[in-house]
Amino acid sequence: MGKGEATRERILEIAEAAVLAKGFGATSIEEVIAEAGLTKSGFFYHFRDKNALAREMVRRYVETNDRLFDDIFERGRQLSDDPLQAFLISLRLLAEVMADLPNGHPGCLIASICYQERLFDREVRDLTAQSVRDWNARFRTILDGIAAVHAPNEAVDLDDLADMLSCIVDGGIILSKTLNDPRRLERQILLFRNYIKLIFAPPTLS
Amino acid sequence: MGKGEATRERILEIAEAAVLAKGFGATSIEEVIAEAGLTKSGFFYHFRDKNALAREMVRRYVETNDRLFDDIFERGRQLSDDPLQAFLISLRLLAEVMADLPNGHPGCLIASICYQERLFDREVRDLTAQSVRDWNARFRTILDGIAAVHAPNEAVDLDDLADMLSCIVDGGIILSKTLNDPRRLERQILLFRNYIKLIFAPPTLS
DNA sequence: CGAAAACTGTACTCGCAGTACGGTTTCTTG
DNA sequence: CAAGAAACCGTACTGCGAGTACAGTTTTCG
Incomplete structure (x- = not known):
């Protein structure tokens, strides 16, 4: 598993927990990247937009x-x-x-x-x-x-x-x-x- | 039922349908008032905030x-x-x-x-x-x-x-x-x- | 008629989605 | 080890919607 894939997994795991607690619409990308420890640019490098996530x-x-x-x-x-x-x-x-x-x-x-x-x-x-x-x-x-x-x-x-x-x-x-x-x-x-x-x-x- | 109560009911009905289709977090007050045919001021006259709704x-x-x-x-x-x-x-x-x-x-x-x-x-x-x-x-x-x-x-x-x-x-x-x-x-x-x-x-x- | 109820209008602040793009670090492979 | 690709960072935007503030207007009803 490359480093990028590990980051993707981390993002997905954090996002899933957030979505299950607050819903997709109320889950902000900012909070996900804050918890994952990367920047917004990093996020959009992995996912085209929220729907791709x-x-x-x-x-x-x-x-x-x-x-x-x-x-x-x-x-x-x-x-x-x-x-x-x-x-x-x-x-x-x-x-x-x-x-x-x-x-x-x-x-x-x-x-x-x-x-x-x-x-x-x-x-x-x-x-x-x-x-x-x-x-x-x-x-x-x-x-x-x-x-x-x-x-x-x-x-x-x-x-x-x-x-x-x-x-x-x-x-x-x-x-x-x-x-x-x-x-x-x-x-x-x-x-x-x-x-x-x-x-x-x-x-x-x- | 006074006129105000009727408006409240209309707001609640529209909001409920929207929440069931998109979730609470993704339901904007703007779309609710647009469908209900009143202004934002009118909405906040009836509900202190979104949580009251x-x-x-x-x-x-x-x-x-x-x-x-x-x-x-x-x-x-x-x-x-x-x-x-x-x-x-x-x-x-x-x-x-x-x-x-x-x-x-x-x-x-x-x-x-x-x-x-x-x-x-x-x-x-x-x-x-x-x-x-x-x-x-x-x-x-x-x-x-x-x-x-x-x-x-x-x-x-x-x-x-x-x-x-x-x-x-x-x-x-x-x-x-x-x-x-x-x-x-x-x-x-x-x-x-x-x-x-x-x-x-x-x-x-x- | 008059007062309360039920609104409207305007003008803000703030946070977040999403876009754009150039720069930098880290990994990988020949 | 060099070079390119992958994996990011920084910054600077646009646009939308929540929520606040407050003064003004219309409607309803006793």
Whole structure:
């Protein structure tokens, strides 16, 4: 990694934190460069304008999240050959990861952008939309794998169920941030996990 | 309603739409007054500063939503004496209301503010937090009423379940807005409804 | 009719986005 | 080690919007 790339990363990291705390429109380039320790000229050397910053931020965020999710769901598959058990394990891992963040989840960049759509060009909006579609498609694939082995006890649409995980995470983040209680996100993910169990696991004999 | 109050309402309505589309920080007072058809002096006659505008916006939003939810869950109770059936009916009504919005749900002001927390004073943040707590407490009361009649089939925490509705709505709004598909929100609410059924309704004999 | 409410007009200060461009340092590679 | 490219710095602008101050004008209503 060259020196320039390291600077770009530093800028993007600082900018992302600022955007998640104040929104894109209220994040000034001046404060970003002040924290990054470079001048305005230096900033514009790396990014043509603020919208270029936004594009790179999203690209970076999606990439990071993709790796995180890949890792979590891969580990689940390693720990169980049964697709349902693997998914349930992964959801527990996900809940743990979310709970272990020191100051709570910093926020979802996709959600932040969604509430400031008018500030971004089509390219950025398409990027966010495509990343959501990708994630949901991935969850859908996992659910298909489960349904192939365990016939669902209930007639639910698997696309909707795949969507639901994104909803729970994004909604849980908002809940946690608003109430300043990081554990709510964790609990919501576990509640979703319970729903999955209810749908696919054979009813336990009591 | 005096003339001044009407102007305040107009300002608040325009400002809310702008904030939901671009964020609070990127919403300029100039564009608001331009659309409202009054001068900057006129604006500052009604609101001391931008933060006062934010406070009134939130107060108005919470009030409106409270009325909407009161109405929906009251109608559910009117249509069935059984608390579970009443809740299921209300959830269906809620899904319908969300689906009937012409251009999709405009967005949740609480979520928008949550992603721009640093821009607001403690009073605004306390207002949003309290409104979420109030809504969740209301849902919790409904769930208590259901659990008193129908023993849950599954050991779920009712507080978490009450939280879940807020999560689903906020997450569903983000999903719908990002993918530009208003129907996703409706489907998520109905999926939550199905979860409630699974938890409380006696298993149907097939 | 008169007073309060609901504004308008003008003229500022200040901070930030974004542009332009020439100069300087640091890295890299032949 | 030389030379060019990459990664910056310094300065000096334009333009927009938040917010302030305050005097003047119109509208509303008892």
